[in-house]
Amino acid sequence: MFLRITLILQTIALFAAPVTAGLLLSVPSRQPLHSAAAYTVFAVAVLQLVASVVAWRPGGGSPKPIMHAAGFLVLVSAQVALGIAHVTTLHVPLGVLLFTGSVLQLSRVWTPRSSERVSRTPSSV
Template sequence: MATIETTTTTRRATAYLRAATALQTLAVFFQAVTAGLLLSTSYGEVLHGVGARVMYGATMLYVLAAVLAWRPGGGSPRPVLYASGFLVLASVQVVLGIAHVPSVHVPLGVTMFGLSVLDLAHHRRDRP
């Protein structure tokens, strides 16, 4: 009986982890879209600012899901390292955006999107 509960908990934690990774990837993609709007419209700055907050929140949710998949779920601690690293990158990205340093902000954003897509693909491949 404990094995069934453990398996159910692991599957649920893995599903939350996949959902959090997908949300993060979508939020980073939205940032890329609003970056283009920032250059071409008057409302782009507002959308990009709101998107930055959503992306940062999604990244924190990803860290939470990774911790829950690891500790109570009995999963690997590796996603916690990935999520924490991504939170550090997101923090640097926010600071660079506020400081208006596009020469680093833009390439870091592209890198973050690529890393998030790779992580999402990794979670999709590991489906139970």
């Protein structure tokens, strides 16, 4: 459950970042707002990594979510560094990639597992 919540927060934060970037383009004094959105994305990515480890430990399941969260954190770190360096030719496409990846990861966590799905075929009596 905590994993789902952090993924929702991550996706919302990643959606807010380009919105604040648009505000930054229209009013240059909005730069602190975009910075706040960027660091929120970073903080939520760290929280996502922690949530992945916590979700993995008790059940002893697959460590794949940890690897995804760690990779995502590396990409977010690169995104923040590119933004600080004003390398928009890489910053913008990487932001699109991050948002798409977050939505895909959220869809994977949100859909029920095959063992939890209810069979739609009629049972024979």
